[in-house]
Amino acid sequence: MEKRNQLYEGKAKKVFATDNDGLLIVSYKDDATAFNGLKKGTIAGKGVINNKMSNLLMQMLEKKGVKTHFVKELSDRETVVKKVSILPLEVIIRNISAGSFSKRYGVEEGIVFEEPTFEFSYKNDKLGDPLLNEYHVVALKLATKDEINTIKNYAFKINELLKEFWLECGVTLVDFKLEFGRLGDGSIVLADEISPDTCRLWDSKTGEKLDKDRFRRDMGGVEDAYAEIMKRLLNHI
Numbered sequence: 042m043e044k045r046n047q048l049y050e051g052k053a054k055k056v057f058a059t060d061n062d063g064l065l066i067v068s069y070k071d072d073a074t075a076f077n078g079l080k081k082g083t084i085a086g087k088g089v090i091n092n093k094m095s096n097l098l099m100q101m102l103e104k105k106g107v108k109t110h111f112v113k114e115l116s117d118r119e120t121v122v123k124k125v126s127i128l129p130l131e132v133i134i135r136n137i138s139a140g141s142f143s144k145r146y147g148v149e150e151g152i153v154f155e156e157p158t159f160e161f162s163y164k165n166d167k168l169g170d171p172l173l174n175e176y177h178v179v180a181l182k183l184a185t186k187d188e189i190n191t192i193k194n195y196a197f198k199i200n201e202l203l204k205e206f207w208l209e210c211g212v213t214l215v216d217f218k219l220e221f222g223r224l225g226d227g228s229i230v231l232a233d234e235i236s237p238d239t240c241r242l243w244d245s246k247t248g249e250k251l252d253k254d255r256f257r258r259d260m261g262g263v264e265d266a267y268a269e270i271m272k273r274l275l276n277h278i
């Protein structure tokens with residue numbers, strides 16, 4: 042497999058073409074952004090951690106019947122993935138109130154929900170990723186009703202699997218964002234990444250934040266938190 046030209050540089054990853062039309066190489070950077078790109082910085086070593094963590098979690102999910110884009114880890118920062126057409130949707134599952142949920146509805150962080158919530162945001166930086174309901178998704182032709190159902194089933198299943206996995210590591214899965222894409226045959230697979238950039242992860246005993254909120258909120262100890270969460274995962278796997 043040969044790496045070809047760079048197709049895209051995003052906020053956290055670069056995407057490269059390969060000599061195989063159906064495959065891409067993603068390369069994880071240490072760059073971090075928050076608040077729709079307004080806050081910029083770097084988290085030393087983050088790219089290496091997110092690459093490895095996302096790959097291990099996707100392989101765990103694959104074993105439990107979730108189709109993902111993962112193909113092969115190439116190096117510390119680089120992974121081969123199936124090329125998909127990304128649905129411009131951020132799929133967000135919440136088990137506990139935090140972040141924009143708390144802000145939007147004026148509630149404290151840390152309320153444990155009886156059932157997880159599901160929401161879509163429109164993946165559109167210019168518009169600031171606005172919230173969408175299912176009718177909006179269909180009206181804007183971002184996904185079909187069938188695709189919405191598939192995504193919903195996957196998202197709740199992924200939540201159960203990740204929640205259990207993290208609990209065994211002494212970590213509470215508060216909320217997270219997923220992205221899905223269409224393969225050439227139209228089938229839906231989990232894409233992008235699962236990492237402390239895209240999940241809120243709290244130490245089960247102390248409630249300490251072990252995720253990107255430490256960067257967003259200038260709490261310090263960002264690198265240590267990423268290293269700690271990776272250590273917990275590796276100890277468990």
Ligand code: ADP
Binds near residue numbers: 055126
């Ligand atoms: P952003 O675009 O939000 O700045 P990243 O820096 O993570 O995010 O860039 C990675 C880009 O690659 C994202 O736009 C993501 O949707 C896209 N992507 C992730 N997985 C795949 C895949 N398997 N095929 C095609 N594109 C993908």
Ligand code: UDP
Binds near residue numbers: 076133142238
């Ligand atoms: N999230 C993400 N990318 C985004 C927005 C949110 O990965 O562009 C993740 C975020 O890390 C958190 C969850 O989705 O785990 C819910 O985020 P929220 O809607 O509370 O927004 P935030 O306050 O993080 O901007």
